[in-house]
Amino acid sequence: MMTEELVIMRDRQAVTTSLQVAKVFGKEHRNVMQSINNKLQSAENSADYQSMFVSGTYKDSKGRTYPMYYMNRDGFTFIAFGFTGAKADQFKLKYIDAFNQMEKQLQQQKPLSLPEQISLIAKGYESLSADVKDIKDRMGLPGNMAHSFSKKRNAKIINVLGGKKSNAYCDKNVRAKTYRALFSSYRETFDQDRYNDLPMKDFDKAIDFVNNWYPPFELQQQIQMANAQLAIV
Incomplete structure (x- = not known):
């Protein structure tokens, strides 16, 4: 195992990660995380511990995001202190050497x-x-994109109902039903419970979706019937 794999440079400091420590010492990552959390949550010297560990995230092979910690030499010392056995001691020495090399490199830059x-x-x-x-x-969508999407959605509703002055649009029940139908189709298509939670990368797809959406048949019939009635004076 090469020492440069153990320690990396982050924010001009030699650090390692809880994920790497777990891997090297053959520990479950959740147990290493728990040890760090216990240190951070302890009342005694908690401020000192917070300078040793910085939270971060990593992605697994399926692209799922999980928490981890970056730790400096002091943080590593605290966590690895409890690892016993000849093999563990060997890895500790490799880590110490890796920290030394990285810190020396930083000093000589x-x-x-x-x-x-x-x-x-x-x-x-x-x-x-x-x-x-x-x-x-x-x-999710930032304010300007969310506003743009809302305008596009509202324009589509007005259009399918026959305009702002149409009977269907003026009928609050029909109008609400149309908004619900659009949202139901949107939720099924994008698997989102709110419009604004849509990932930014899907914005163009969502605009295309709105442009190409039409109410289901029964609702279309209801809209046509409402608009066929004489305007209420």
Whole structure:
């Protein structure tokens, strides 16, 4: 096992993760997480522990997101202290060596050359692009997009009911039933319980959905019957 796999650089600090510690020492990750949570929740020295651990997340092979912790050398020492046995001691020594190497590397860092700066910036953009994609995959609609979607939805309702002055639109019962029918189709299509919870990446699909939606047959008949009646004076 190579030492550089054990420790990474994050925010200019040598750290490891609860996930990596669990993997290296053959522990269940949930047990390592519990040990860290117990430290953080203990009244004694809790402020000191909080400087040793920072919460983060990781994705499993199926793309599901789970919590983990980043920890510095002190945090690792606290967690690994209870791991016993010759094999555990061997891994502790490897970790200590890895922390030493990474911290030495951080201390000796020289100003980057221009090609190195360009390379670092390029990597930063790649990371930013990945972060933006991740946000779009998970985040609900921001205010401007939610407003745009609402306008599109309302315009569609007005259209299928025959305009704002139509009998069907003026009939609150028919109008409410049409809104409910649209939402029911939306929920079935996008598996969302609220319009604004729609992931940003699906916004264009949702707009296409609204544009192509029409009421079910029975409701269409009800709308036509309402509009066929003489306007109530």
